Amino acid sequence: xxxxxxxLAHTASQISxxxxxxxxxxxxPTPPTFWxxxxxxxxxxGVDHTLDxxxxxxxxxxxxxxxxxxxFVVKYRHRTGDKFRTDYPTHNTPxxxxxxxxxxxxxxxxxxxxxxSYLDIYTAPKNAFDIKVTAQKWAWSFQYPNGxxxxxxxxPAGRPVRLVLRSSDVLHSLxxxxxxxxxxxxxxRYTYAWFQCDFPTGQPGKTPRDPNAKVVSGPEDDxxxxxxxxxxxxxxxxSKMNRYVYVLDEASFGQWMTDQSQWMDKIPEEExxxxxxxxxxxxxxxxxxxxxxxxxxxSWKGIIERVKAYxxxxxxxxxxxxxxxxxxxxxxxxKYVVPTYGNVMPSFKGQLNDKAIDAVLGYMQQLEKFxxxxxxxxxxxxxxxxxxK
Amino acid sequence: xxxxQLPSPGALPDTIEGRPASDxxxxxxxxxLSWIFTLDHKRIGVMYMWSVLGAFLLGGTFALLLRTELLxxxxxxxxxxxxxxxxxxxxxxxxxxxxxxxxxxxALGNIILPIMLGAKDVAFPxxxxxxxxxxxxxxxxxxxxxxxxxxxxxxxxxTPYSTTTTAGGVIPVLTAAFVLGFSSIFTGLNFIVTVHKLxxxxxxWFRMPLFLWAIYATAIIQVLATPVLGITLLLLIVERTxxxxxxxxxxxxDPVLYQHFFWFYSHPAVYIMILxxxxxxSEIIAINSHRAIFGYRLIAFSSIAIAFFxxxxxxxxxxxxxxxxxMNTLFSAISFSxxxxxxxxxxxxxxxxxxxxxxxxTPMWYALSFLFLFTIGGLTGxxxxxxxxxxxxxxxxxxxxxxxxxxxxxxxxxxxxxxHHWWPKIFGRMYDERLGTIACWIIFxxxxxxxxxxxxxxxxxxxxxxxxxxxxFQVYHVISTIGSYIMAVGFTLTAISLFGSFxxxxxxxxxxxGGRSLEWQCASxxxxxxxxxxxxxxxxxxxxxxxxxxxxxxxRVDESNDPEVNPAAQGTKAAH
Numbered sequence: 001x002x003x004x005x006x007x008l009a010h011t012a013s014q015i016s017x018x019x020x021x022x023x024x025x026x027x028x029p030t031p032p033t034f035w036x037x038x039x040x041x042x043x044x045x046g047v048d049h050t051l052d053x054x055x056x057x058x059x060x061x062x063x064x065x066x067x068x069x070x071x072f073v074v075k076y077r078h079r080t081g082d083k084f085r086t087d088y089p090t091h092n093t094p095x096x097x098x099x100x101x102x103x104x105x106x107x108x109x110x111x112x113x114x115x116x117s118y119l120d121i122y123t124a125p126k127n128a129f130d131i132k133v134t135a136q137k138w139a140w141s142f143q144y145p146n147g148x149x150x151x152x153x154x155x156p157a158g159r160p161v162r163l164v165l166r167s168s169d170v171l172h173s174l175x176x177x178x179x180x181x182x183x184x185x186x187x188x189r190y191t192y193a194w195f196q197c198d199f200p201t202g203q204p205g206k207t208p209r210d211p212n213a214k215v216v217s218g219p220e221d222d223x224x225x226x227x228x229x230x231x232x233x234x235x236x237x238x239s240k241m242n243r244y245v246y247v248l249d250e251a252s253f254g255q256w257m258t259d260q261s262q263w264m265d266k267i268p269e270e271e272x273x274x275x276x277x278x279x280x281x282x283x284x285x286x287x288x289x290x291x292x293x294x295x296x297x298x299s300w301k302g303i304i305e306r307v308k309a310y311x312x313x314x315x316x317x318x319x320x321x322x323x324x325x326x327x328x329x330x331x332x333x334x335k336y337v338v339p340t341y342g343n344v345m346p347s348f349k350g351q352l353n354d355k356a357i358d359a360v361l362g363y364m365q366q367l368e369k370f371x372x373x374x375x376x377x378x379x380x381x382x383x384x385x386x387x388x389k
Numbered sequence: 390x391x392x393x394q395l396p397s398p399g400a401l402p403d404t405i406e407g408r409p410a411s412d413x414x415x416x417x418x419x420x421x422l423s424w425i426f427t428l429d430h431k432r433i434g435v436m437y438m439w440s441v442l443g444a445f446l447l448g449g450t451f452a453l454l455l456r457t458e459l460l461x462x463x464x465x466x467x468x469x470x471x472x473x474x475x476x477x478x479x480x481x482x483x484x485x486x487x488x489x490x491x492x493x494x495x496a497l498g499n500i501i502l503p504i505m506l507g508a509k510d511v512a513f514p515x516x517x518x519x520x521x522x523x524x525x526x527x528x529x530x531x532x533x534x535x536x537x538x539x540x541x542x543x544x545x546x547x548t549p550y551s552t553t554t555t556a557g558g559v560i561p562v563l564t565a566a567f568v569l570g571f572s573s574i575f576t577g578l579n580f581i582v583t584v585h586k587l588x589x590x591x592x593x594w595f596r597m598p599l600f601l602w603a604i605y606a607t608a609i610i611q612v613l614a615t616p617v618l619g620i621t622l623l624l625l626i627v628e629r630t631x632x633x634x635x636x637x638x639x640x641x642x643d644p645v646l647y648q649h650f651f652w653f654y655s656h657p658a659v660y661i662m663i664l665x666x667x668x669x670x671s672e673i674i675a676i677n678s679h680r681a682i683f684g685y686r687l688i689a690f691s692s693i694a695i696a697f698f699x700x701x702x703x704x705x706x707x708x709x710x711x712x713x714x715x716m717n718t719l720f721s722a723i724s725f726s727x728x729x730x731x732x733x734x735x736x737x738x739x740x741x742x743x744x745x746x747x748x749x750x751t752p753m754w755y756a757l758s759f760l761f762l763f764t765i766g767g768l769t770g771x772x773x774x775x776x777x778x779x780x781x782x783x784x785x786x787x788x789x790x791x792x793x794x795x796x797x798x799x800x801x802x803x804x805x806x807x808x809h810h811w812w813p814k815i816f817g818r819m820y821d822e823r824l825g826t827i828a829c830w831i832i833f834x835x836x837x838x839x840x841x842x843x844x845x846x847x848x849x850x851x852x853x854x855x856x857x858x859x860x861x862f863q864v865y866h867v868i869s870t871i872g873s874y875i876m877a878v879g880f881t882l883t884a885i886s887l888f889g890s891f892x893x894x895x896x897x898x899x900x901x902x903g904g905r906s907l908e909w910q911c912a913s914x915x916x917x918x919x920x921x922x923x924x925x926x927x928x929x930x931x932x933x934x935x936x937x938x939x940x941x942x943x944x945r946v947d948e949s950n951d952p953e954v955n956p957a958a959q960g961t962k963a964a965h
Contacts, residue, residue, distance in 0.1 A: 035848045047777045051848075054775060058768040061732075065764045068739050069757065078679065078746035081937050088744035090681040095740075096733070100687075103732040107725035107771070114775030115718060121780055122714050170550040171644060173709065173784060177850025180781045184710045186645060187549060188638020191711040227859065231784040231852040233543050234550060236470050239855035342555045 029178070029199050040226060040247075041179035041195040046117035048180075053113055057106060121181065124194035128162035131155070135165065135172035135185045135230065136346040137296075138237025138286050148261035149351060151283065152204070153228055153245045156253040160196040168346040173232035176245055184232055201225050201247045203256065236296065237286045264355050272355065273362025274369065274377050274386040280352070280360055281375040287345070291372035297345060298338050300364055301372075313338055326364065327357055413817065417917040428514035431915060433521050434499030435815065438808075440524065441492050448483035449880065451476050456839075456873040459866045462858050473856040474541040475556070481544030482562065486569045487528055489796055490658065492804045493665035494611070495524070495576050498604050500815055502580060504908040504915055505598055507589040507924045512582040516575050523572035530565035534558030543854065545655070546622075548636040548647045552629045560626055567622045570615045573661070577611030580604055591926035595686065598906040598929045599675075602689045603668025606696040610657045610664075614700070618654035621647070645710055652703035660699040662796055664692055666803025667734060670756050673810050674738050676904045677753040678745030681930040684737040691730035698727045708779045717776060724774040731767050735760065750902060751825035755806025758833045759799055766794030769844065787847025790840045798836055805832075805883065812887060813897030817914040820890035828886060831879030838872030898943025903935045905946065 030039035035055070036048055076085070131153070132143040142150050155161045165174060165185040172185040174193060183193035204225065230241035248256055267275045287296035298306075307322040313336040319325045328335050330352060333345035352360070363370070369386070371378050382389050414431045424432055454476050458465045467473060503511050511517050534540055538557025542550060551559060584605045588597070597605075625647070627633055634640025636647045675682040682688065704712060704720030738760060747753070769791045772778050782788060813819050846865040851858060858866070900909040906929040911919055927934070927948060938945040 032849075035845065037850050043777075047781055050775060051772065051778050051781075054771050054778065058771065062764055062768060065735060065739060066761060069742065069760055072739065072742035072745070073747050073749070073757065076678075076742060076745050076747045078748050080748065081939065082746070084679045084746040084932060084935075085744055086933060088680045089683070089740075091684045091687075092740075096684050096687050096737075099736045100729060100733055103729050107728050110771055110775055111722055111725050114721065114777050114779075116777075118714075118717070118776035118780070121777055170553065171547055175784070175850075175852060177781070180777075182709050182780050182783055186638070186711050188643070189711065227850070229850070229852045233474075233547070233854040235541065235554065236474070238474075239470065239852075239857040242859075344553070344555075 038178045038226075039180065040197050040199055041176075041181065042198065043117070043120045043195065044178070044180045046120055050113050050117045054110055057110070124162045124192060125160045125196075128160040128194055129156060130162050130164055132164045133166065133174065133185070134168060134351070135174070135241075136168040137170065137234055137344070138230075138241040139283050140228070140230075140241070140243050141283075141351055143351075144257050144260070146257055146261050148257050150260055152225075152243045154253065154256055154260075155197065155245065155247055157200045157247045157249050158196070158198045159250070160194055162192060162194040165191045165193060169344070170234050171232045172230050172234050172241070175229045175231040176226055177229070178226040179245075182231060197226075197247045199247060200249045200252075201245075203246060203248065203252070204244070240286070264359070269358065271386060272359040273366050274381070274383075276356065276359035277363030277366075278370065278374075278376045280356055281363060285375055289372070290367060290370065290375060297341055300367065304364055323361055326361060330357060330360070412916060413912065413914040414917045415816075415914055426518075428510070428518055429917065430503050430510045430514065430517060431500050431815070433517050434496055434501075437491060437499060437521055437524065438496040438815075440521075440528065441488055441496050444483055444487040444528065445492075448480055448488055449877070451480035451483065453873060453877060455480060456870040458856070459858075460870050462860050462863060470856040471541060474854070475539045477854060478541055478543050479535075479539070482540075482566070483531070484796075485544055485658070486566050487524075487531070489662045489800050489804075490569075490573055491524060491576070492801070493669065493807065494580065494604055494607055494661075495520070495572070497669070497804070497807050497811060498580065498665065499576075501811055501908055502583065502601065502604055503587070504911060504919050505601055505906050506583065506587050506592070507907045507920055507926065508583065508587040509918045509920070511579050512586055513579050516579055520572045520575035520579070523568050523575070527565045527569035527572060530561050530568065534561035534565065537561055545651060546625060547651075548625065548628070548642075548644045549638065551625060552637060560629060563622045563626050563629075567619055567626075570619045570622070573611050574615045577608035577615075580608040581612065584608075589923055589926055595689070596926065596928065597689075599671035599682065599685070599688055599692075600665075600668035600906075602692050603664045603671070606692040607661050607664045610661050610696050610699060614654045614657040614661075617650060618658075621650040621654065624650075645707070645712065648707055648710055649703070652706045653700075656703040656706065657696075657699040659792075659795065660695055662800040663803075664695060666759070666800045666807075667692065669803045669807035669810065670738065670759050672904075672906070673752045673756040673806055674741050675930055676810075676902050676932075677748045677750055677756070678741050679748065679903055679932045679935070680741065680745040681928075681932070682737070683740035683743070684733075685930065688734055688737050691733050694730040695727060698723065698730070702727060705774055705779070708776060709783050721774055721776050721779075725771075728767065728771065728774070731763075735764060735767070748902070749826075751820075751822045751829060752806050752810035752902070754826050754829040755802055755809060758829060759802050759806060761833075762794055762798030762802060762836065765841075766791060766799055769794065782847060784853055785847035786843040786851045786853055789853050790843035790847060793840045793843070798840070802832075802836075808887070810902070811908075812890070813901045814908060814913045814915070816890065817897050817912075818890040818894035819897050819901065820894055821886045824882060824886040824889070828879050828882035831882060832876055833879075835872050835875030835877075835879050838875060839869050840872070842869045842872065895942075898941045900935075900944040900946070901942075903932065903937070903944040905929050905932055905935055909944075910946065 030045060030048065032038050035051065039045060039048055078084070130145065134141040134143070140151060140153070142153050163174065165183060167185040167187040169187060171187070173182060174185060175182040176195070179195045179197060181193050181195045183191050185191060225244035225246050228243050228245050230238060234241065264272070264276050289295050289299040290301055292299045292301040304322055307325045317336055319328065319336060325336060329345075331347060331349045333347055334343050337343045369378060369381055370376065377383055377386070380389055381387065414429055424436065427433060454466070455473070458467060458473055458476070499511070499517065503509065535558060540554075540558045540562045541556045542554060542559060546563065584597075584601060624635055628636055632640070634642045636642045636644055638644060671682060671688060702720060702724045704716055705724040708717050708721070769787070772782055773788065773791060809820070809825060842865050846862060846869070849862070851862045851865070897913040899911065899913050905927065907924050907926070908915075910924055934946055934948050935944050936947055
């Protein structure tokens with residue numbers, strides 16, 4: 001069968017599968033098994049089926065090899081000094097051809113099964129919903145068509161989603177085990193991943209997870225979120241580079257996206273630093289501390305004083321006000337690199353707008369109000385006004 | 390035809406060509422300089438062996454540190470992810486470049502290959518010594534790299550991480566891998582020429598022991614593939630120092646190009662590791678079954694087939710890299726073809742046990758472990774060659790488990806089996822076989838506890854190279870770590886049994902297992918120049934002329950009934 005034929009046949013089976021789905025409306029993700037985690041995407045059943053086929057072939061061959069091995073060793077056991085058997089065959093051409101040909105047929109079969117389910121993974125449907133993903137050491141940023149940005153991935157249920165993947169530094173790889181999806185993210189080119197999940201998970205609680213927790217804890221409410229990992233080694237924070245995927249029904253997803261794009265707009269300018277600041281800092285704290293600890297980048301503690309005691313960067317580097325310095329460092333990090341630190345910070349251009357940068361500046365000015373561990377407002381301050389209770 | 394009848398080893402005369410019969414390569418000359426400047430293949434092999442085992446101890450220590458760290462999510466014994474990253478990088482780099490690649494060819498191959506050929510030495514003894522000192526230079530550079538701040542790139546050195554990381558030891562370790570590559574190339578070159586030119590009269594290609602076929606196939610890969618690694622590493626060094634931009638996307642370079650270059654070597658390198666081990670297993674199984682190996686030609690051809698296929702499957706490491714779907718499909722299809730010669734070998738080994746006379750010696754236990762572990766390692770390769778399942782399993786612990794079954798469970802277990810097989814020949818001492826066998830069992834159990842668990846861990850979604858992990862994975866990690874401690878106990882017992890042979894081991898006979906190939910016809914340990922006279926080459930898998938001799942405590946080859954030796958005698962050989 002030619003490749004075109006296969007693809008056509010495959011498309012036909014796809015369509016009939018979709019029709020079947022429309023009628024029955026599968027109600028649940030496939031539950032976890034001994035080998036596989038929950039299967040929640042439209043491709044997961046195909047992948048799991050392929051895996052089952054291979055597993056059974058493996059069980060049979062493994063049993064065959066081990067049983068024969070043990071049987072022969074026991075049956076033909078030799079004690080030192082006994083006479084050797086001489087009635088053995090040295091070769092048997094028909095047998096040897098048989099055991100070369102049978103594995104050949106089997107692996108061709110496995111290849112075909114794997115190839116067919118691979119096409120499902122590879123080819124995104126035309127009507128897919130695009131989400132832009134930026135991976136950088138060691139954070140994810142998901143950008144939605146209306147301008148909303150989030151750290152966890154939110155997707156609409158029942159609709160194919162295509163992720164447009166981009167890295168701003170080194171190789172990363174996006175992996176969602178429950179969806180059976182993985183794709184490397186290569187700096188300097190776009191790569192894509194797609195999937196469709198039909199089962200809403202619910203939304204997480206309003207309080208973000210503790211970014212400084214020693215252990216990556218689960219979602220804080222009952223939402224059955226799926227985990228998203230980075231699977232291409234990318235340095236210090238590689239194992240912390242995991243977030244959650246929330247699947248929302250079509251209506252709540254639209255609402256969520258609108259709220260998310262406007263979350264800062266509703267905050268008055270003077271409240272930005274304590275309402276938006278801690279949330280933004282959560283993305284900075286992999287490299288910058290609040291307590292003076294030297295990290296991948298300089299600590300924010302005393303940063304304003306250091307900048308004002310001009311110049312904190314190398315000879316001949318000029319900058320205007322301290323606000324200018326911080327702003328430039330966020331948008332064009334390579335411009336002023338503080339000596340002894342590497343030029344490793346990715347640019348946040350397009351991810352943090354002017355209002356967000358204002359929030360960061362305000363946050364830096366009022367650092368003493370925030371807990372140095374969590375980055376959140378200390379208990380003695382009122383979360384509504386930012387003033388001492 | 391006149392043939393030279395060797396005296397049976399038990400009845401060696403007191404002197405051979407004027408030298409005392411007790412003279413052997415270990416006692417022939419004395420003093421440290423006689424080792425440092427030796428050109429004797431056996432001494433070079435022994436130096437390789439101790440060096441590789443030393444590196445194995447170091448790499449194993451890092452493995453235990455890693456497993457201990459992973460006992461709990463978050464910090465366990467180090468609170469720095471960077472330290473953990475350096476550990477796994479060191480573990481991988483040491484085990485691949487300093488241990489497994491040189492272990493069988495350079496250590497055991499050097500000692501055994503010329504004797505198996507009935508030769509006095511390899512073709513180029515000076516090149517042989519040079520390649521050993523290149524290995525030493527590589528090892529020293531690894532230590533230098535540690536002193537300069539270590540490296541955290543992973544043993545794969547993927548760009549752009551490896552060209553931008555601030556760790557100070559990256560260039561020294563790249564240089565180390567480059568130098569070690571040349572050590573490997575020279576060893577391979579030496580063996581190719583030796584096998585072509587120094588085979589004795591009568592040893593046609595299809596009369597070579599299968600270990601020689603395996604080493605020969607390996608040597609071809611070493612010579613053809615390793616230069617690509619050399620060039621790639623040089624480019625990486627240049628990229629890191631003067632930023633030429635060949636791999637750097639911000640200068641128009643391509644990080645995926647690096648992956649192609651790297652795997653073009655490193656996939657064949659997997660077969661540099663496994664093929665020699667397969668050769669050892671063929672020897673051990675045939676000799677301990679005391680019968681002709683089943684399907685000799687098919688095993689020999691499958692070694693060459695594996696060497697050939699090894700060059701055209703590298704893209705299966707890159708199914709998720711953004712490589713085109715067509716390329717992925719082709720590489721997937723070709724990768725499956727490696728399964729066939731591998732399966733054929735396993736079936737032939739099993740068939741060799743059939744109607745054999747199976748002696749359960751310590752080396753044989755290792756060979757049986759190999760069969761068990763290699764079958765798992767090989768079969769799980771199917772999951773990874775299959776496109777759709779590989780997407781899910783790539784870069785998870787499933788891959789980690791798979792390649793440990795192949796590289797450790799097969800290549801390294803084969804190496805340890807070979808060490809036990811030839812130890813009496815190399816040092817002239819028998820080790821405690823009971824202890825050796827118990828140790829083999831403990832390693833086998835520990836290995837499966839450690840790595841089988843990792844298949845589940847990976848298919849459940851645990852990515853590799855993670856310092857921290859989700860609490861739901863902890864059960865698997867704890868079991869895996871316990872397994873690694875069991876293995877550590879097993880290897881300690883192995884070391885006790887082998888080193889114990891120097892203190893209370895009884896003197897080894899020339900032929901303790903009943904082998905027929907030429908190395909069993911010279912004394913244990915071999916004399917300085919191996920054979921006083923060119924030995925007669927028989928059929929190395931015809932064991933009908935091998936007899937147990939209680940007086941020797943070993944086996945004796947009696948060819949007087951062989952029509953090739955004594956035309957008057959009626960052949961009692963099993964018909965071919």
